[in-house]
Ligand code: SF4
Ligand code: SF4
């Protein structure tokens with residue numbers, strides 16, 4: 183068994199928490215786990231990529247090689263596009279379509295491609311996956327910070343490597359009790375989004 | 381033996397604690413930073429942030445001479461800063477086991493430059509090194525390094541790369557056994573006084589030559605140790621092309637082998653000096669080897685030398701020309717090289733990637749540096765001055781949209797470079813912009829040099845009371861050290877004592893800051909402007925900020941959409957939408973700096 187997950191997002195979106203939840207569940211299940219994050223300095227807003235590698239045997243590189251990821255979770259469309267090359271031909275992506283503009287694009291010295299453009303480029307690659315608006319779903323639930331939980335819920339609908347209830351339980355052990363009800367709802371909403379997008 | 385998931389830096393700290401380290405000193409630098417804090421968490425370990433890496437190295441060495449195991453922690457730039465001391469401690473050797481952590485950042489992912497400290501520590505200082513290929517090995521090697529260091533009386537270095545420091549993996553580990561050794565300092569001037577002294581016993585030879593001879597003689601002992609080291613091993617497979625993986629290069633090679641789908645003849649090399657016997661055994665019968673190492677062709681050249689000495693005809697490929705000579709390795713790069721080498725082809729020229737809009741670093745919304753940068757920019761816009769920069773969060777002032785500092789080199793360079801420009805005859809004002817941690821790291825001597833040489837510059841010190849960029853470590857200007865509260869050394873007081881004319885301002889007040897900088901500029905000599913305001917991100921969490929927060933909004937009736945607040949300022953909370961500036965209330969921290977930027981008075 184080998185399972186490679188990459189989560190691409192922007193600092194502050196909570197993808198490190200999401201990757202830790204998956205990593206811990208895999209460890210509890212007795213798998214070997216290696217992970218790493220690539221991120222910038224202390225300030226927020228940079229590109230953040232988490233790699234989680236799960237196997238029943240030895241794992242050598244902490245980085246998922248290009249074209250080897252089983253699942254790519256894009257918490258942000260531009261970041262998903264940046265790292266789409268990591269996804270394997272038989273892999274699955276789940277991409278949140280809500281953009282977080284870059285500072286340079288805000289200043290009009292660089293261009294942030296439209297969501298349609300990003301979706302078109304990714305579709306052209308002939309990969310399998312789902313586009314959904316996790317940010318909107320989180321906002322509808324009352325808190326944009328739930329985006330990562332919505333994405334995590336969606337993840338459990340495309341991968342059977344770990345049980346959904348195990349992932350949710352692990353997540354709840356890692357957040358304050360006052361968020362438990364919201365997180366559980368966001369998780370269920372995320373799971374439900376798969377197959378209903380379009 | 382227990383097994384747990386650990387980050388590379390946790391594994392290194394754990395290994396050191398289990399080996400009985402007592403004194404750990406470092407200066408923050410990605411990717412090594414966390415090791416110092418983590419070591420300090422073990423009972424009985426004294427850990428400190430030294431003012432710079434050279435001093436960390438000196439503190440740790442002195443502890444070793446006092447019979448306590450010690451460790452110095454730094455990133456590659458820091459090892460450069462400590463190179464002078466390195467080139468002495470190598471000749472004296474040490475007493476209790478001592479490890480130098482010199483973390484490299486291939487690709488310069490979080491650094492000003494890309495380099496390979498194996499050259500400095502091994503090729504130049506002739507000290508032994510371990511290059512871990514996994515988190516487990518980082519732990520194992522740290523422990524082994526303490527033992528071997530004590531045995532050989534030499535500093536042992538561990539050279540992790542970012543992909544080890546910041547990677548997590550399962551680690552088998554042991555117990556921290558409390559070590560109690562007497563702290564005794566035995567005077568041995570023949571070893572620990574490095575000086576051009578005539579050695580009677582050596583027939584009147586000078587000590588530097590004798591210590592050099594001692595270090596050279598040690599190399600045979602080291603080579604024998606590495607021959608038996610479990611960190612080097614051969615993996616046999618048929619074929620005439622062999623592959624050598626050094627440190628993380630081995631991890632990428634094994635990953636590439638799995639994707640390639642057939643076993644390859646592999647030699648794992650993780651030590652310097654090389655296990656020469658193992659290397660010779662491996663290459664005999666091969667026609668070609670490819671060496672994968674981060675980042676210079678260090679092992680590749682050593683193997684070429686070895687083959688030359690043993691009259692072995694072998695094609696040795698690697699970073700010296702076959703593979704890309706710059707940047708990080710990856711599984712895909714290694715796989716491409718493996719397949720090309722097996723097919724007898726050149727490494728294919730990499731295709732230029734497609735640009736995807738970059739996410740650049742900038743200061744946080746509410747950061748005091750933005751006010752300082754805007755004020756300084758205002759001043760130089762009027763007088764045509766030049767700003768030399770330094771390392772820290774403010775260095776993002778060199779990017780769009782600020783485009784302020786004209787140079788960034790290494791820690792503390794801003795001050796000597798500023799007055800160098802003046803001494804060359806440049807007739808407009810020159811400013812050095814430096815942070816407080818950097819000022820104490822290597823700015824003090826530059827300031828002394830400027831004052832002593834009658835320079836005419838304005839030094840601006842961004843005094844935010846922390847080493848922010850690496851994750852908020854305290855420094856001599858902070859109100860605490862790693863262990864307890866202290867009285868901060870105030871940079872302005874130091875500068876005044878040196879003889880500089882000192883000015884002060886709060887950078888959140890842009891008008892005041894611009895006025896103070898202009899006033900300082902009008903004076904002659906070395907002027908120091910201390911722009912004092914706490915780092916928002918660190919101290920804001922603790923409820924301490926250096927401004928009165930205010931609700932800031934754009935008056936759409938006044939805003940004409942000129943975009944100045946976006947194009948020249950760059951607070952991430954401000955964007956332009958439908959011809960008007962918009963301030964995002966969820967990220968704005970109400971610092972009010974932008975109010976001074978809008979000349980129309982639309983931001984209120
Ligand atoms: S971490 Fe502190 S100093 Fe750095 S940009 Fe943020 S507020 Fe400014
Ligand atoms: S707020 Fe002021 S600076 Fe910004 S766009 Fe409007 S008028 Fe221009």
Ligand code: SF4
Nearest residue numbers: 951968969971972974
């Ligand atoms: S929008 Fe203005 S007040 Fe708000 S954080 Fe940015 S500069 Fe400060």
